[in-house]
Amino acid sequence: MIYNLRLIETLSLIMIITSVAAVESHNLKRAATAYCLQAVLICGLILAFAVENPALYVWAAVALVTKAIITPWLLLHYISRTGEEEVRAIIGFGPSVLFASALLIACYTLTHRYVHFLAPTPEAAQGVFRTNLAVSMTVFALGLYAILSRRDAIKTVIGLCLLENAIHLSLVSLAPATPETALVGIATEVVITVAMLLYVIAGIREQLGTTDTFELSELHW
Amino acid sequence: MPEVQSALPIAICVIPAALAAVTYPLARSARPLGPILNLIGAAVATILAGAIALQAIGGQVLVSLSRELRADALSALLVLVISGVSLAAAVYSFSYMRLETLLERVSGEAGPEVTKRRLASFYALSLAFLTTMLWACVTNNIIMLYVAVEGTTIASGLLVAFYWDRRSLEASYKYLLLLTVGIAFALFGCVFLYASAAHYMPEGAGVRAMLISDLPEVTAHIPHGIALLILAFFIVGFGTKSGLAPFHAWLPDAYAESPGPVSAVLSAVASKMAIYALVRTLAIFFPVAAYHPVALLVVVLSVFTMLLGGVMCLAQDDLKRMIAYSSISQMGYIAMGFGLVGLGFGGAAGYLGAYGGLFHLLTHVLSKAALFLAAGAIIYTTAGRRMSELSGLARRMPVTAVAFFVAAFAISGIPPFNGFWSKLTLYLAAAKVELWWAVGIAVATSLLTLIAFVRAGYQVFWSDGDSEVAEPGVRDAPAAMLVPMGVLAALCVVLGIFPQLVHPLLDRAARALAGIF
Numbered sequence: 001m002i003y004n005l006r007l008i009e010t011l012s013l014i015m016i017i018t019s020v021a022a023v024e025s026h027n028l029k030r031a032a033t034a035y036c037l038q039a040v041l042i043c044g045l046i047l048a049f050a051v052e053n054p055a056l057y058v059w060a061a062v063a064l065v066t067k068a069i070i071t072p073w074l075l076l077h078y079i080s081r082t083g084e085e086e087v088r089a090i091i092g093f094g095p096s097v098l099f100a101s102a103l104l105i106a107c108y109t110l111t112h113r114y115v116h117f118l119a120p121t122p123e124a125a126q127g128v129f130r131t132n133l134a135v136s137m138t139v140f141a142l143g144l145y146a147i148l149s150r151r152d153a154i155k156t157v158i159g160l161c162l163l164e165n166a167i168h169l170s171l172v173s174l175a176p177a178t179p180e181t182a183l184v185g186i187a188t189e190v191v192i193t194v195a196m197l198l199y200v201i202a203g204i205r206e207q208l209g210t211t212d213t214f215e216l217s218e219l220h221w
Numbered sequence: 222m223p224e225v226q227s228a229l230p231i232a233i234c235v236i237p238a239a240l241a242a243v244t245y246p247l248a249r250s251a252r253p254l255g256p257i258l259n260l261i262g263a264a265v266a267t268i269l270a271g272a273i274a275l276q277a278i279g280g281q282v283l284v285s286l287s288r289e290l291r292a293d294a295l296s297a298l299l300v301l302v303i304s305g306v307s308l309a310a311a312v313y314s315f316s317y318m319r320l321e322t323l324l325e326r327v328s329g330e331a332g333p334e335v336t337k338r339r340l341a342s343f344y345a346l347s348l349a350f351l352t353t354m355l356w357a358c359v360t361n362n363i364i365m366l367y368v369a370v371e372g373t374t375i376a377s378g379l380l381v382a383f384y385w386d387r388r389s390l391e392a393s394y395k396y397l398l399l400l401t402v403g404i405a406f407a408l409f410g411c412v413f414l415y416a417s418a419a420h421y422m423p424e425g426a427g428v429r430a431m432l433i434s435d436l437p438e439v440t441a442h443i444p445h446g447i448a449l450l451i452l453a454f455f456i457v458g459f460g461t462k463s464g465l466a467p468f469h470a471w472l473p474d475a476y477a478e479s480p481g482p483v484s485a486v487l488s489a490v491a492s493k494m495a496i497y498a499l500v501r502t503l504a505i506f507f508p509v510a511a512y513h514p515v516a517l518l519v520v521v522l523s524v525f526t527m528l529l530g531g532v533m534c535l536a537q538d539d540l541k542r543m544i545a546y547s548s549i550s551q552m553g554y555i556a557m558g559f560g561l562v563g564l565g566f567g568g569a570a571g572y573l574g575a576y577g578g579l580f581h582l583l584t585h586v587l588s589k590a591a592l593f594l595a596a597g598a599i600i601y602t603t604a605g606r607r608m609s610e611l612s613g614l615a616r617r618m619p620v621t622a623v624a625f626f627v628a629a630f631a632i633s634g635i636p637p638f639n640g641f642w643s644k645l646t647l648y649l650a651a652a653k654v655e656l657w658w659a660v661g662i663a664v665a666t667s668l669l670t671l672i673a674f675v676r677a678g679y680q681v682f683w684s685d686g687d688s689e690v691a692e693p694g695v696r697d698a699p700a701a702m703l704v705p706m707g708v709l710a711a712l713c714v715v716l717g718i719f720p721q722l723v724h725p726l727l728d729r730a731a732r733a734l735a736g737i738f
Contacts, residue, residue, distance in 0.1 A: 117446035120417030140409070147402060156398060163405045167412060174416035177427060178364065185368035186408070189375065196378050197397050203382065204390045216391040219474045 008048045008128045011041050012135045015169065016104060019139045019162055023146040024097055026086045031158050032075040038165055039067035045132075046172050053176050059183055063168065066187040071161060071194055078198040079154060082205045087152040087212040096149065103145055104138055111137040124174055132173035140166035153201045153211040157194060164190045222293065222738065227276070227283035230290035230359045233269040233300060234352060237262040241348035248341035255344035256315050262348045263311040266304035266355060273297045278725045284361070291361035291434055294729030298579060299358040299497050301726075302586045303490045307351045309705035310482035313594055316701040317481050318343065322604050326384050343383060343480075350376040350486065354494045362431045363415055363502070367408045370462060370498050373491060374400045380483045381475045392474035399471040400462055407458020410451045410502070417443045417451075436505045448506060452515045455502045456522070462495035464552050466526040473533075476545035481597025484541060488548045489590035493582055496552065500559040500578075500734065507563045507571075508736060516563025520651075523560055524662050527553025531669035535676075540599065540606050543677055544592050547670060551585045551632060554578075554647055557659060559734075561650045567736045570653035575731035577646030583723060584631060584643040587716070591628035591709035595621050598698035598706065599681065608680045615682035618697040622682045624710040629674035631713040634667045639716035 018041065021034035043064045050056035089096060111118060112134040119125035124133060139162055146159030168186075171178060201211055208215050240262040248255030276283055277297035284291045292300070317323070318340060327336050353376050357369035374397065382393030418430035421442040429435045440448070461468035476488050503519070506512045530550025537543035558578020565571035598621045599614065600606050615622040631638035634645075644667060651659045697703065716723060732738060 116444075118450065120413045120443070120447045121420035123420075124416070144402075147398075153394065160398065160401060160405075163402065167405060167408050170409070171412045175412060175419060177419065178415070179428070179431075182362070182364040182368070182431070185365065189368055189371050192375050193371065193397065193401050196375060197394070197401075200378070200382055200390055200393050200397060203385055204394060207387050207390060213394075216394065218388045218391055219478070 004048050004051070005128050008045060009131050011045045011048065012128075012132050012169070015041050015135055015165070016108070016138055016142075019142045020100055020104065022158055022162060023100060023142055024093070026093065027084055028079045028086050028152070028154055028158075029076065029084050031086070031155065032072050032079060035075070035158055035161055036068055036072035038162075039063065039071070042165060042168060042172075043068060045169065049172060049176055055180065056172070056176060058180050059172065062184055062187050066191045067165065067168075070191050074191075074195055074198055075154070075158065078202055081202060082154065082211050086150070086155050087210065089150050089152075089155075091149060100142065100145060103141055107138045107141045108134050120174060129173050132169060136166045136170040136173075139169065151212050151214050153204065153213050154198070156213065157197050157201070160197070161190075161194065222280065222282045222733070224282045224284045224288075224291075225276070227285055229269055229273050229276070230283055230285050230292045233266055233273065233304075234290070234356045234359065236265050236269070237348050237352040237355065241345055241352055244348055245341050245345040248344050249337065252337060252340065255341055256311070256318065259314065259344040259347050260308070260311040263304060263308040263351060266300075266351060267308045270297070270300040270304045274301045274726055277729055280729070288432055288434070289362055289365070290359045291432075292359045293733050294726060295497070295501075295579075295733050296358045298583070298726055298730045299493060300355050302583065303354045303358065303494065304351065306490045306586060306590045307347070307486060309590060309594070309709060310486050311347070312705045313485070313597070313702050314344075314347075314482045316699040317597055317601060320601055323480070326386065339383065339385070343380065346376055346380050347483075347486075350380065350491075352376075354491060357494050358497055361433050363411045363433055363436070364431060366433065366498055366501070367404065367411050370407070370459070370495065371401070371404050373494060374404065374462070377483070377487065377491065381479045381487075383480050383483065384478070389478045392478035395471045396475040399468075403461025403468060404458050406454045406461075407498075407502075410454030410458060413447060413454070414443075414451045414502075414505070417447055433501060433505065437508055440506050441509050445511060448512065449515070452503065452506060452512065455499060456515075456519065459495055459499035459502065460522070463492050463499055463556065464495075464526075464549050465522055465556055466529045466549065466553075469526070469530075469549050472549055473542050473545040476548065476593075477539060477541040481593065481600065484545075484597070485590045485593035488545065488593055489586045492548065492552055493555075493586060496555055496559070496582070499556070500562070503559070503563065504734060507566045513564055513566075516560050519560030519563065520557055520656065520659060523553040523556035524659050525553070526550070526556065527666045528662055531666040531673070534673040535669060538607050538609055540596050540608050540611070540677065540681065541593070543608070543673060544589070544596055547592075547632065547673065548585075548589055550666060550670060551581070551589065553666075554644065554663065555582050555585065557663065558647050558650060561654060562735050564654050565650075565735075570650055571735040572731055572737055573646060573650035573653055575734040576727055577643060577650050579727050579730050579734070580646055580720075580723070581640070581643035583716070583727070584640045584713070587709050587712050588628040588631040588640065591624050591706050591713065592632070594702065594706040594709070595625040595628065598702050601698050601702065602695050608677055611681045612684045613682070614695070617695045618682075620697050620703045620707060622678075624706045625682070626678055627710040627713055629678055630671075631717065633671035633674060635671065637717045638713050639720065640713075641717060642720045
């Protein structure tokens with residue numbers, strides 16, 4: 001194996017930091033930037049894996065275009081129309097950071113320790129793959145936390161992007177031999193979904209004057 | 222099963238897709254082209270689906286593109302109902318989408334140019350929605366299954382938001398967000414399954430680890446822990462898309478706020494495509510006895526779903542929301558059948574469960590499409606949808622009234638309609654594995670459904686309160702709306718009296734699912 005293990009591990013761990021930044025930043029532009037940084041990290045990770053498997057250069061290019069360029073551009077475009085300040089979350093900044101840290105530590109430790117339960121193959125339970133799997137689960141959990149705890153619609157979309165990044169990370173580290181068609185399908189679909197959600201959110205903003213999802217109360221049970 | 226190379230699975234995906242691509246620009250330039258192209262797409266798909274179904278009855282499995290696409294009897298049943306209901310909805314749209322109050326609601330202050338654009342995109346997206354649903358049912362690639370299922374969400378998201386007002390935007394936001402998050406779980410499951418299957422496949426056969434039909438070869442080798450995680454992800458992911466409780470929060474909003482033909486397609490067939498994806502992926506693990514507790518979990522979830530849907534159905538005043546909750550309840554019945562497949566895999570109980578689930582799937586497709594089209598006709602003629610504000614429509618809308626009652630009795634499982642047979646099969650299947658509590662709750666929920674629909678039908682069609690909406694001028698909907706509704710209701714009766722008509726296809730599909738050849 002000729003992977004640069006230290007590099008992969010470092011990049012993967014920085015992904016967690018960018019996730020926390022994307023979830024906790026109250027300024028949506030900064031959150032989107034943190035997300036963009038995370039996408040660049042994923043591209044770096046894929047490139048590090050590509051040393052072994054040249055087909056992954058295509059993946060890196062696709063991820064760069066869809067995740068690091070188009071998605072942040074869409075986010076920033078809509079944020080400039082709906083306002084930079086996030087609608088207050090259901091929990092305050094202090095408790096939220098505490099909760100996110102606890103979630104992060106718990107999720108990472110648990111998935112790292114009990115990796116044999118999670119790992120689809122024996123290799124995935126070892127070394128860098130183990131780190132990647134734990135990081136992927138942690139980023140997924142942070143994304144879900146953002147979706148569940150944030151009132152701002154744009155922020156929930158950022159949470160959704162984190163979920164997708166987590167899956168992408170596990171895909172590249174667990175199944176690097178996946179054909180390009182599958183990858184391109186997944187990547188483009190995420191971009192289209194995000195674009196469509198932001199389009200609908202812009203419509204909501206037009207009608208309601210806010211992106212606060214708590215104001216969406218016309219329809220209940 | 223002999224596999225035969227065939228172009229049919231490609232054609233059924235490519236032709237509607239090509240039409241979808243040209244519909245938007247053409248319908249922008251000439252408005253009448255939109256509904257016509259939509260109709261052509263659905264009609265061609267129906268013919269091709271019929272051809273696939275005939276081959277499937279003959280015992281053949283159609284494959285193409287080095288087995289990337291694969292249509293067995295189960296896929297054939299699904300593509301047939303999907304294209305059939307889309308055809309009915311396409312005919313219905315001819316009149317419905319011309320409704321003046323609808324057009325006013327769409328254009329608002331924006332003017333006719335926006336209406337034109339919105340209508341053109343409506344027809345283009347309807348065709349795209351049809352394409353993705355058909356693709357999901359014929360794909361044999363586990364990752365592409367995710368791509369197609371998420372594709373249906375993308376294609377239908379803006380159809381739900383068609384009116385672009387407060388209510389429909391709220392429904393569309395919930396729809397897109399919750400389904401995408403739900404489906405993200407399914408993707409995680411697909412990735413894990415592919416990764417582990419690729420490891421256990423024989424040397425040089427790694428590509429086959431993506432093919433759903435080949436995955437059962439290796440399931441016995443996949444470690445138990447990860448397999449349970451994969452199954453949990455599938456249940457959450459595809460369960461959300463099928464509207465199983467407790468993942469159903471998006472469903473009543475989306476079904477109730479969409480335009481009539483979209484509601485019919487969403488409820489009657491999009492949910493079936495999702496439950497197909499669920500059972501296809503779960504069935505990979507069914508042959509291994511160690512995963513039978515998961516099948517029991519599916520039965521428990523589905524019984525909870527049917528009961529919750531049935532109770533919520535009674536609490537609604539909005540006609541479309543009531544029908545939407547009834548959909549949740551019926552999805553519970555179908556999922557129960559599929560759960561029983563896992564419990565009794567390879568035996569009579571599994572076969573009965575599969576047969577009952579598929580038969581009820583067919584029942585629900587026919588009756589729920591008819592009910593949503595009937596609700597659309599009521600909205601079309603009266604502009605009202607609150608049951609407390611509607612009354613005495615039976616005399617003014619006799620065809621709609623008959624279709625509504627036939628479909629309502631069918632879905633409640635009253636003889637001589639098709640729902641009686643499908644529910645009976647499900648009860649027998651559950652009794653076969655001695656899940657008496659499930660039988661009890663299923664029978665009780667059928668009663669709840671009957672009560673809800675009789676109450677609703679009485680209020681809307683017979684009661685003679687001083688209604689504000691049922692003005693003397695109200696007449697039944699135009700023929701383009703009555704014909705599809707009538708045909709669907711008539712099929713409920715025909716299949717109730719001659720259930721053997723669909724037996725050849727259901728039998729093949731149930732055998733494929735239950736592992737009996």
